[in-house]
Amino acid sequence: MSMPNFTNREILNWQAFLQMKSQLSKDSRLQNFYDRGTYHDETKLSDIEFVALDFETTGLDASKNSIISIGLVHFNLQRIFCRKAKSWYIDPQDNLKEDSIVIHGITHSDLNKAPDLLHVLEQLLDELAGKVVVVHYRLIERDFLDSNLRALFKEGIIFPMVDTMQIEADLQHKKRQGITNWFKPKPTQSIRLAKSRSRYNLPTYPPHDALTDAIATAELLQAQIKYHFSPETAIKKLWL
Amino acid sequence: MEVELLEIQDFIRQYPPFDKLPEDALVEITQSIEISYFRAESTIIEVNAKINELYMVRSGIVEVYRRNGDLYNRLDQGKLFGQMGLLTSNKVRFPAKSLKDTLLYCMPEEIFHRFCDRYEAFADFVEVEDSTRLKQAVENNNNDANSLTTSKVKTLISRDVVIMPTHSTIQAVAQKMAEENISAALINDPELTDDQGNSFVGIVTEKDLCAKVIAAGLSVDTPVSEVMSTELISLDHNAYIFEAMLLMLRFNVHHLPILKNKQPIGLIEVGDIIRYESQNSLLFVSGIFQQQSPEDLALLSTQLKDCFIRMVNEDANSHMVGRAMSEIGRSFKQRLLELAELELGDPPIPYCFLALGSMARDEQLIVTDQDNAIILDNSYDEALHGEYFIKLSKFVCDGLAACGYSYCTGDIMATNPEWRKTQAQWEDCFADWIDDPNPQALLNCSIFFDLTGVYGRAKWAEQLNAFILRRAKKNNRFLACLARNALNRKPPLGFFKDFVMEKDGRHNNSINLKRRGTAPLADLIRIHALAIGSQSQNSFQRLEDIIEAGILPKSKGQDLLHAMELISLVRLRHQALDIEFDREPDNNIEPENMSDFERRNLKDAFLVLSSAQSFLKYRYNANML
Numbered sequence: 001m002s003m004p005n006f007t008n009r010e011i012l013n014w015q016a017f018l019q020m021k022s023q024l025s026k027d028s029r030l031q032n033f034y035d036r037g038t039y040h041d042e043t044k045l046s047d048i049e050f051v052a053l054d055f056e057t058t059g060l061d062a063s064k065n066s067i068i069s070i071g072l073v074h075f076n077l078q079r080i081f082c083r084k085a086k087s088w089y090i091d092p093q094d095n096l097k098e099d100s101i102v103i104h105g106i107t108h109s110d111l112n113k114a115p116d117l118l119h120v121l122e123q124l125l126d127e128l129a130g131k132v133v134v135v136h137y138r139l140i141e142r143d144f145l146d147s148n149l150r151a152l153f154k155e156g157i158i159f160p161m162v163d164t165m166q167i168e169a170d171l172q173h174k175k176r177q178g179i180t181n182w183f184k185p186k187p188t189q190s191i192r193l194a195k196s197r198s199r200y201n202l203p204t205y206p207p208h209d210a211l212t213d214a215i216a217t218a219e220l221l222q223a224q225i226k227y228h229f230s231p232e233t234a235i236k237k238l239w240l
Numbered sequence: 241m242e243v244e245l246l247e248i249q250d251f252i253r254q255y256p257p258f259d260k261l262p263e264d265a266l267v268e269i270t271q272s273i274e275i276s277y278f279r280a281e282s283t284i285i286e287v288n289a290k291i292n293e294l295y296m297v298r299s300g301i302v303e304v305y306r307r308n309g310d311l312y313n314r315l316d317q318g319k320l321f322g323q324m325g326l327l328t329s330n331k332v333r334f335p336a337k338s339l340k341d342t343l344l345y346c347m348p349e350e351i352f353h354r355f356c357d358r359y360e361a362f363a364d365f366v367e368v369e370d371s372t373r374l375k376q377a378v379e380n381n382n383n384d385a386n387s388l389t390t391s392k393v394k395t396l397i398s399r400d401v402v403i404m405p406t407h408s409t410i411q412a413v414a415q416k417m418a419e420e421n422i423s424a425a426l427i428n429d430p431e432l433t434d435d436q437g438n439s440f441v442g443i444v445t446e447k448d449l450c451a452k453v454i455a456a457g458l459s460v461d462t463p464v465s466e467v468m469s470t471e472l473i474s475l476d477h478n479a480y481i482f483e484a485m486l487l488m489l490r491f492n493v494h495h496l497p498i499l500k501n502k503q504p505i506g507l508i509e510v511g512d513i514i515r516y517e518s519q520n521s522l523l524f525v526s527g528i529f530q531q532q533s534p535e536d537l538a539l540l541s542t543q544l545k546d547c548f549i550r551m552v553n554e555d556a557n558s559h560m561v562g563r564a565m566s567e568i569g570r571s572f573k574q575r576l577l578e579l580a581e582l583e584l585g586d587p588p589i590p591y592c593f594l595a596l597g598s599m600a601r602d603e604q605l606i607v608t609d610q611d612n613a614i615i616l617d618n619s620y621d622e623a624l625h626g627e628y629f630i631k632l633s634k635f636v637c638d639g640l641a642a643c644g645y646s647y648c649t650g651d652i653m654a655t656n657p658e659w660r661k662t663q664a665q666w667e668d669c670f671a672d673w674i675d676d677p678n679p680q681a682l683l684n685c686s687i688f689f690d691l692t693g694v695y696g697r698a699k700w701a702e703q704l705n706a707f708i709l710r711r712a713k714k715n716n717r718f719l720a721c722l723a724r725n726a727l728n729r730k731p732p733l734g735f736f737k738d739f740v741m742e743k744d745g746r747h748n749n750s751i752n753l754k755r756r757g758t759a760p761l762a763d764l765i766r767i768h769a770l771a772i773g774s775q776s777q778n779s780f781q782r783l784e785d786i787i788e789a790g791i792l793p794k795s796k797g798q799d800l801l802h803a804m805e806l807i808s809l810v811r812l813r814h815q816a817l818d819i820e821f822d823r824e825p826d827n828n829i830e831p832e833n834m835s836d837f838e839r840r841n842l843k844d845a846f847l848v849l850s851s852a853q854s855f856l857k858y859r860y861n862a863n864m865l
Contacts, residue, residue, distance in 0.1 A: 082273040086243060
């Protein structure tokens with residue numbers, strides 16, 4: 001099937017969409033994932049269980065680059081749960097390029113101990129199932145997850161996400177109508193994240209650790225909701 | 241799978257009590273944390289609500305309130321709250337709200353109690369709060385304030401120890417000793433290294449060289465092992481100086497190797513201890529009276545700083561230091577007056593030389609200016625006696641200035657003719673201040689209400705004090721005026737807020753601990769003391785009188801005692817630091833030089849002062865003027 005238009009908010013009833021996917025899917029692992037379903041469109045933010053997710057990758061192109069680490073943390077509007085945090089290091093399929101080694105501070109010896117991607121993705125799907133996934137700049141997580149599953153499960157994946165960077169972009173857009181240049185390729189993910197966080201007086205963290213970034217994203221969404229939305233807001237306003 | 245929450249773990253380990261926890265405990269508590277974001281001005285916990293978490297401020301600022309709505313504390317990064325509720329009824333005792341956008345780490349009650357049981361440092365930190373913590377801080381400082389018994393021997397080590405191998409000739413060792421200008425050397429035998437890496441086997445002193453070599457006619461080519469003493473008396477570097485003295489006396493030795501991890505790091509001699517002792521304040525005072533001119537006194541006064549530092553390092557409490565420094569200051573004055581009378585001849589009429597302010601209160605520190613005055617006999621006749629007292633005052637005040645007691649900027653000195661009055665004139669002057677008070681006129685003369693006679697007819701000062709007390713005790717309007725003035729100088733509560741606001745790590749601000757701390761405290765204590773007719777001059781003694789009189793709310797007097805002691809301690813510790821780093825000592829304290837301990841406790845002390853000021857306003861109707 002063709003990729004949906006992500007920038008258009010009106011198109012999907014995610015709950016119905018996941019039910020349909022469950023019937024169409026050939027892979028039992030993906031069927032299980034879709035079976036866990038998602039929330040109704042009108043569900044209040046205060047009733048939702050979120051998972052903040054972050055991938056560190058060897059580059060920006062999901063067809064050429066690999067995931068090297070994954071971090072996630074479960075949270076809700078009130079609390080981010082450190083006891084429900086996970087992180088994995090993955091042996092990448094392509095060779096680590098020198099420059100990305102520098103950027104991410106992860107060395108080959110870290111990765112040699114890493115479990116293989118297939119095993120990690122199975123665990124990851126289990127963590128994400130039934131929750132609303134929150135990322136900062138959804139194209140990375142969505143593309144890399146989809147293309148890696150295509151390679152390993154012979155089937156892609158799609159599910160709703162809340163993108164804290166899109167929320168910031170929309171707010172900026174609302175503030176200065178007409179100047180919509182945000183969709184240019186962003187310089188790096190973490191600068192965007194750090195900058196957004198500073199608007200809510202959130203502390204600065206060292207960049208390029210998947211789990212730290214996942215926690216940072218969760219904190220950012222809590223702050224964005226406190227500032228711009230309410231616990232009563234329906235999830236359909238935020239997910240994409 | 242072990243999840244590494246390094247960012248959070250590294251944050252919490254910077255702050256007490258987590259800085260005292262072992263690594264596995266840090267991991268455990270980090271993994272139990274829940275993070276929560278609060279916008280500025282939102283309620284975090286409400287009074288009487290159920291509480292089952294300990295909170296730590298990750299970023300932002302949290303304000304904690306009393307039940308009546310007064311601000312109780314302002315917490316920044318790394319600070320904890322909620323522990324009182326957890327320790328008592330699981331009900332919120334002090335409500336909290338965010339002043340700025342705030343990120344909190346919430347730690348579950350279960351782990352909190354477990355850590356209290358398991359880690360003493362954790363329990364100590366969380367179980368005592370504000371005034372209790374202040375009290376504990378002060379008492380820890382005073383615990384062993386028995387001067388000589390509290391300084392460690394390692395502070396006496398001033399040079400490296402010389403160690404020679406056993407096969408060296410006596411001459412080689414003697415040459416080395418001469419070269420290094422030392423009176424003893426240690427001897428080691430690398431082949432006899434014991435399992436602790438310890439290889440030194442003996443000591444050779446000048447006395448050995450004299451008795452065993454020269455007197456015995458031994459060849460200087462003999463190996464030193466033949467004459468060294470192998471009965472080694474040594475001491476660990478953490479032992480106290482008095483232990484070194486005891487050891488030297490007991491074994492009749494004059495040299496003592498000082499060990500660290502069983503390795504010699506220095507050698508102290510009897511002379512080191514005597515030199516140390518000679519800076520003692522009592523010796524200093526007797527030294528003052530041996531000087532024959534103001535110039536000699538000025539020369540001696542340069543050693544005052546060493547004496548001060550030594551007392552601070554010995555963990556003397558502020559009362560002890562204040563008393564010793566005041567005693568020294570009085571001695572300078574007394575000796576200068578003796579010298580003045582020698583030069584000018586006997587005084588034509590009796591007089592009493594007064595010390596005012598901190599010296600009168602026995603609260604002088606190292607940075608101080610001179611505040612003094614003279615009571616003249618009622619028979620004073622300006623035409624006959626004026627010139628003598630002009631000269632006398634000038635002699636003393638100039639002499640004091642040369643000794644480091646700078647001239648009083650407010651000109652409250654005996655050289656000012658206005659402050660040389662007869663007994664009768666002084667009584668009229670005080671009667672006027674007390675009976676017809678106005679805050680403006682009293683603003684600059686509160687210092688006169690701390691007075692003591694240091695020379696001449698000292699009894700006159702006592703009589704004047706008694707006169708003041710009789711007059712002041714019943715005069716509500718006078719007390720109200722003083723109270724109003726005492727409220728002019730507020731403790732710097734906001735300072736800590738500004739301090740956390742500084743983001744770039746540079747802090748150009750500082751607080752004056754005298755102006756914002758000890759002086760307003762002394763002011764308010766003086767008012768209570770006047771109100772109850774206390775004859776004491778010292779703030780601590782006044783406070784004890786005040787507590788006995790029962791005019792303060794319960795336990796507030798104790799809180800004030802501890803606040804006064806804490807602020808004074810920090811102040812004198814920072815003056816000692818200034819001196820040790822060759823800076824001009826002052827009353828300012830810069831945030832970057834403050835330990836976490838000091839910052840936390842200073843804040844508590846300022847809170848005590850602030851609430852005592854509110855009480856003062858209410859007690860003496862300072863608003864009614």
